Amino acid sequence: SRRGASPVSQVHEFNGDFQGSPAWIKITSVAGHVYTIDFPPELNNWDRVDPAKLFEPKTIQKEANPKQRMPQHLRSESKGCNHLVLWLDCDREGENICYEVMQNVVPQLSDRKNVWRAKFSSLVAKDLQHAYHNLGYPNQNEALSVDARQEIDLKTGVAFTRFQTRYFQGKYGDLDSSLVSYGPCQTPTLWFCVRRHNDIQTFHPETYYTMDVKLEGSQLASPLWLEWARGQLFDLQAATTFKSMIDSHQWATVTDVSEKEERRSRPGAMNTVLMLKLASQQLGMGPQQAMQVAERLYLSGYITYPRTETTKYPPAFDLREAVSFQARNPYWGEFATELLTTGLNRPKEGYDAGDHPPITPVRSATEGDFGSSDSWRLFDMLTRHFLATLSHDCKFTRTKVHFSIGDEKFSVSGRRMKSPGFTRVQYTGEMQDIYVPPLKVGEKLQIASKSISSAKTKPPPYLSESDLLGLMEKNGIGTDASMATHINNICERNYVSLTDGRRLVPTKLGIALVHGYQAIDNELVIPRVRANIESECTLIANGKARKDEVTAHALTIFQQKFMYFVAHVDLMDHLFESTFTSLAATGKLMSRCGKCRIYMNLIDKKPVRLFCRHCDETYALPQTGSSVKLYKELTCPLDNFQLVMISYPATAGGGRKQYPLCPMSVGALKMPVVELFASMQRANRNGN
Template sequence: MKTVLMVAEKPSLAQSIAKILSKGSCSSRKGLNGACSVHEYMGTFSGQSMRFKMTSVCGHVMSLDFIGKYNNWDKVDPAELFSKAPTEKKEANPKLNMVKFLQVEAKGCDYVVLWLDCDKEGENICFEVLDAIEPVMTRPYGGEKTVYRAKFSSITDTDIWAAMSKLGEPNRNEALSVDARQELDLRIGCAFTRFQTKYFQGKYGNLDSSLISFGPCQTPTLGFCVERHDKIQSFKPETYWVIQAKVFKGKDSPLTLDWDRVRVFDREVGQMFVNITKTSKEAKVESVSKKEKAKQRPLALNTVEMLRVASSSLGMGPQHTMQIAERLYTQGYISYPRTETNHYHDNFDLKGTLKQQANNPFWAQEVKALLSEGLNRPRKGADAGDHPPITPMRAASEGELGGDGWRLYEYIVRHFIATVSQDCKYLQTTISFSIASEGFSCSGKTLISPGEDTTPLSDVVIP
């Protein structure tokens, strides 16, 4: 009987995918490296009954480094690292014995299905896996295709079975682009790290024994942070004065008016204007304007926006947020959380995705109203050609996810609901007043149609 080897990017993904494809009937055992399990079951492939072995790697199998003699800082000019220094591939984590583990499991296998993450890094790992296993696999007859690539964006039964029914091939060009990026990172990072470490030695006592690392992405980002920090530190606050007036009408709550001049930087001048306004006991309404406005529903959710909101509204740092998002993805609650795309394709099943949330008490009312009245087409965003936007893939309860897992999931669900809802519409009323010779105004918003917004509208009620 022929055997199909399947390889995912993480042990947890391998377990989830095997459970779906075996319909819960797979048996599991630990691999020789102790880090990766192997899940086995019987099934059909290309119309034939076959044995399946599902396992994983732990990220990249190989890493890039200079050959030995170029790792000597004292004997190598950093400039040589740009062009002359040859590189070689080494096992990323020798303690895992990943190459040997893959070869042991691949020996005698007839086909391989690659379930690595569907991004450029995943394509690169595909070929790292193939380089390790192809020499020990059963040789194909007559040019038979033996290497397949699964494309998926969520760990749900529907998506995994759809990926299995539409297997393609790994993309070598995308894998090579990662090789190029890795080499650039290595050459630039090492050359500049060595150069600036040696340059600063002896100039600042506390740096003599330190490695001053350079990263092609991290160092410019650090530069932006330092520049902003310097601006904050060098900022010199200047005292200013404002005038606020309160007007009363009967028993209604008072309205606080903003001064048309906004502020003055001279206290005596400010006191002069206060004295002028105090000569009048009344505020005269000069004009009232009303204008209907709309707050657009959000674009579909991508990684940058998720991290921004998690930081600003949920108080969760980027690393912590991505760890939770990866876990929610692996467990099948959300789609792949690393995407630049914020646009849904026309064939995306928006209604089916929304229906899954119809019984959650936190948003059931809004969801059922949308399903009854009809969904709005999401706003047109940017399609980066990687993964669909971050989307809830199945219903969950607070008890299932708990803590920050629930808070992030709740935000993702509410964001999705907002993308297919009406825009938030409100009436903005602005009243201009005169008190003595000075002008004041106040504005307020009255909700017309709330839509479903992830950030609430601040209302000021004007009597």
């Protein structure tokens, strides 16, 4: 092994065979996308470029990470090669990266037709060997579908984001967000959260009443509370009347005892969305974090590819072998061995999306095999779930005892486990036995107490991450590869805050944005528009639509919506006025403006900046965790602005970092220059 031109990619070379002939094989890698798309440099100036013009120009291709020197690496290593075999992730994003690699490698090949695509779902040797001996070809349609989505998202997102960021940050000082961003996926994701918030705010609690009856007697080991057949009543007088009808009764009579076998169904196979839901519910692990951990598990050879929509095991999938890998595991090996001995239960039918098999463990591991507890916890959850899919349903007996007290009916229910099935390996706290004493029809039990209790109806809770993932999946917002990113974005933008129970509560900014969009154009936030774009991108991937036509159509629609949004932004601004504080009324006096010599306000909410009320001008300051104070009341000789001192917290590797700068020319002045200016001023004051 050796390093190539890229500092992040090694090169492995060895003798082998290819398509039945001896070959010298060279293997290297990329680190995600080689390229990204962007606007030409002349369109990247927020002050000079009208955002409305961003829908039409052609985009340019840029290196995703110039420090990686990936194009040079690929071109250098491919010189003299005859064939290219692509082993990128087997999804649309991976297919798109295939063509980025081909862009650099194919011109170096002796024959440009010798390009092959390996299709695989795990990094197990057997699967890789099968892929190597059954090579196909890259799918350009899938790659183009990614190009279409990237262009639509870039142009739409940047146009709206630039306009509303400049507009609202230029008026309000306490938005507490560096970017007031819009995204064709991000914004409908936020809409789900705000819709639930609206439901909670408009909820009107109602008082309801129930009758509580407690029984005691020699037949009972402990008091028995009965459930009233009428359930909840919203009329106190009616509830009181019914209670008065049984006040004279001292005994409850058993009228019926029924037993019924019920079952809790084993889970279906695991796809990406289900994995993210369960990671949030069971492990307290956010979608973005869970996706990153799953990718590490895949790259380390512990699980199959974690980005899949499929919940149906392929006919050729060797489930028995996958279970046998777990037979000696100290945690669940006994259960796996029993499955192998008694026979695997046929898994649920599931859904075949035609992409990858469900997420499955491909080797055994224990906690000590992982460097992080998160990796172990997720692997443990995935493996137990896999074994549960091949187990039997949980079976239990439901007992229900019916009572009468006068003309009123009551009951009590219990549960007794018959066969735990899958719950032996996939723990749930919901299937514990609920004891009900053995009673017979006609038995009488003494009534210890009768009372009416009241409570209020409760609003629905805020959406959990799991709830939100389900809504996104149902409404076609994002893909299995991108949903976690969209949820993370609305958190990072300060549109929602994550509370206990991993529930997403919209912030003032998130609420104002969604309500503002709805006041102007409801289609900017509802899921249907984005779902249509995702559907059209799928048509491109399936070869049923042209990339240029889909892109042009979508951008035309969004351009029209953008123009209408700009013309009616005052409708959103009215909401911001009632929610946020103007720049002039925000912050504290800090330093003098070089133009009018009046003190400017320091706005310490994101984005940190200075605002001159007299000139109505805003001056950006460094954003990354810095503090700001006046620097010796010195002024910049270039523009007469008072200098400010920027200080950063001390780091583990060094002390506190600080330097002065001029607000008019942030980043242009370095310490030696400032000190020179200071010495010049001192010299002038001394008359030298």
